[in-house]
Amino acid sequence: MRKVEAFLAAVWELVVGDDWRTALGVVLALALTSLIASATLASWWVMPLAVIGLLALSIRRAARASSHRGEA
16 A cells, blocks of 8 residues: 555656646646537647746746745
8 A cells, every 4th residue: 555655646746746736727728628629629729828827827926935035
């Protein structure tokens, strides 16, 4: 059982890492892509927009955190 727990912990760390919000955003973007594709519409554009948006939000959170710590 310990090997299973260790494996699941490693997968969690790989997928979620330090930022659960970004991981959740990726899951939501994948779900949206799937929904759009199942409606036989072009869905290629969802993931690039999600990556740009999630990256911007992640950088914004990091910048706020560093300014609260007094870093430049």
